[in-house]
Amino acid sequence: MGSYIPNTRAQREEMLSAVGVSRVEDLFAAVPHEMLLEHLDLPAGLSELEVRRAVEAMAAKNKVYGTVLRGAGAYRHFIPSVVKSVISREELVTAYTPYQAEVSQGILQAIFEYQTMICALTGMEVSNASVYDGSTAAAEAIAMCRDRKKNKALVSACADPQTIAVMRTYCFGSGMELEVVPAKDGRTDLEALKAALTADAACVYLQQPNFFGNIEDAKAAGEAVHAAGAKYIMGCNPIALAVMETPAECGADIAVGEAQPLGLDLAFGGPYLGYMAANKAMFRKLPGRIVGQTHDVDGNVGYVLTLTAREQHIRREKASSNICSNQALCAFAAGVYLSAMGAEGLRQAAKLSMSKAHYLAAELAKIGLPRLHEGPFFHEFATKCDKPGAVLKALDEQGILGGLAVDGGILWCATEVVSKEEIDRAVAIIKEVC
Amino acid sequence: MTFPAELKYSKDHEWVKMLDGATALVGITDFAQSELGDLVFINLPQEGDDVTADEAFCDVESVKAVSDVVSPVTGVVEEANTELEDEPQKLNEDPYGAWIAKIKDISAFGELLSAEEYEAFIEKK
Numbered sequence: 196m197g198s199y200i201p202n203t204r205a206q207r208e209e210m211l212s213a214v215g216v217s218r219v220e221d222l223f224a225a226v227p228h229e230m231l232l233e234h235l236d237l238p239a240g241l242s243e244l245e246v247r248r249a250v251e252a253m254a255a256k257n258k259v260y261g262t263v264l265r266g267a268g269a270y271r272h273f274i275p276s277v278v279k280s281v282i283s284r285e286e287l288v289t290a291y292t293p294y295q296a297e298v299s300q301g302i303l304q305a306i307f308e309y310q311t312m313i314c315a316l317t318g319m320e321v322s323n324a325s326v327y328d329g330s331t332a333a334a335e336a337i338a339m340c341r342d343r344k345k346n347k348a349l350v351s352a353c354a355d356p357q358t359i360a361v362m363r364t365y366c367f368g369s370g371m372e373l374e375v376v377p378a379k380d381g382r383t384d385l386e387a388l389k390a391a392l393t394a395d396a397a398c399v400y401l402q403q404p405n406f407f408g409n410i411e412d413a414k415a416a417g418e419a420v421h422a423a424g425a426k427y428i429m430g431c432n433p434i435a436l437a438v439m440e441t442p443a444e445c446g447a448d449i450a451v452g453e454a455q456p457l458g459l460d461l462a463f464g465g466p467y468l469g470y471m472a473a474n475k476a477m478f479r480k481l482p483g484r485i486v487g488q489t490h491d492v493d494g495n496v497g498y499v500l501t502l503t504a505r506e507q508h509i510r511r512e513k514a515s516s517n518i519c520s521n522q523a524l525c526a527f528a529a530g531v532y533l534s535a536m537g538a539e540g541l542r543q544a545a546k547l548s549m550s551k552a553h554y555l556a557a558e559l560a561k562i563g564l565p566r567l568h569e570g571p572f573f574h575e576f577a578t579k580c581d582k583p584g585a586v587l588k589a590l591d592e593q594g595i596l597g598g599l600a601v602d603g604g605i606l607w608c609a610t611e612v613v614s615k616e617e618i619d620r621a622v623a624i625i626k627e628v629c
Numbered sequence: 630m631t632f633p634a635e636l637k638y639s640k641d642h643e644w645v646k647m648l649d650g651a652t653a654l655v656g657i658t659d660f661a662q663s664e665l666g667d668l669v670f671i672n673l674p675q676e677g678d679d680v681t682a683d684e685a686f687c688d689v690e691s692v693k694a695v696s697d698v699v700s701p702v703t704g705v706v707e708e709a710n711t712e713l714e715d716e717p718q719k720l721n722e723d724p725y726g727a728w729i730a731k732i733k734d735i736s737a738f739g740e741l742l743s744a745e746e747y748e749a750f751i752e753k754k
Binding site for chain 2: 343509
């Protein structure tokens, strides 16, 4: 990306002359004289060197950990350098949702390919062009299921608390009722779920793997949901999908999730990426942009935004969602990441993450931090810990971001980028404290 | 432009075909479909929906716009023409054959015109 944008006096004069004026001030001739500001209360300009020093000083306030053992919704994964290199191309980095298809075939094709890859990962039939983040995707999904007779959404207590919070906000606005189904031993209580599936239940949202890293019995939950005539929404970690049963295989009507692990930095919380995919019966209810493939008058393959009459800028007050946009650059990055990694690479990232996390869990158990729950987990797990504050502080002092303190202990995570040596080092530090 | 004589028409460009005193088929007129352009989707009402005269009870989509279909009667939807879900173009090809809904328990009517009155109404537009 150009960090130096040349704009010579000769170029400026050429541009001014092309529009028929001689000075930049002439471009503001239509503004009444009394409204022009003579003076802006700004400090004097700084040299490039001074600006660089000031910004670097601000950036230095961030602590970037060498080793990250925390997940809880956002994950540090390896990002091949081709991702940033491709998305930084000037033609693509500023591309937004393209209304003018004929000059945007590149970005439209890239988004279409992203949608195709999301369908491959989830097994669903249609994907949209993405939404703001995983929590938005979850909240939009429950809105899709609302029906005249069914106004209640059920969400598992094992879902990410931030997702539940966003769902509450959406339901407050729409008047939909939100009920949280309790957890049992770190997983969704299926008996409680069945009891909560009353006639007015429109849908159930299940996170897989759940917030505590545990793997839910998604198929059984899906069967219970459908038996009650409700829709089944699964929120899945996309890296985990490389080695797990797809939402489609589990019977999901809608598959959503946080796609940050697909080539996006942790970046202090964002921008992230929400994916949404559905089966044919529900795809007209998907919010946001959808890119379609078609043919032009000469019979060549072309790409356009399609099914636009769903969206708020056309449907106005009758729209079911106010989203008429997408996370273009982030979706594009995810597409490049998936292309670069390929199915095999993604599988490898998933398997390595799993085995590192299982090694960490085993080592922590040896030093008195056993798992809080039983059963299979992906790359996250919660352990007992009597002094989480002390443990996390000791790790922090050594440049390691430990797990997230949760009720009863700490929620740990290990991904493919964490080495065995880093794990051993972290365990040794914790052992001193406990 | 056609205006079948046996039907009644509303100023919002819907037609009504009475099947008996309290049941009718409703749809959109030839004029409506030609103004709307190629229709790509219809959001049908559901069985059991209450409909009210002069209020929207479903909508149709063309490529660039969504338009309300206003009910010409007050009643309950007995059946929606689900064929139109996969073949919305029938609304353009055969507007008087492609009924949208069968309404039962009709308790009130909006202002309804005869074929001649409706044709005259359109001419004035």
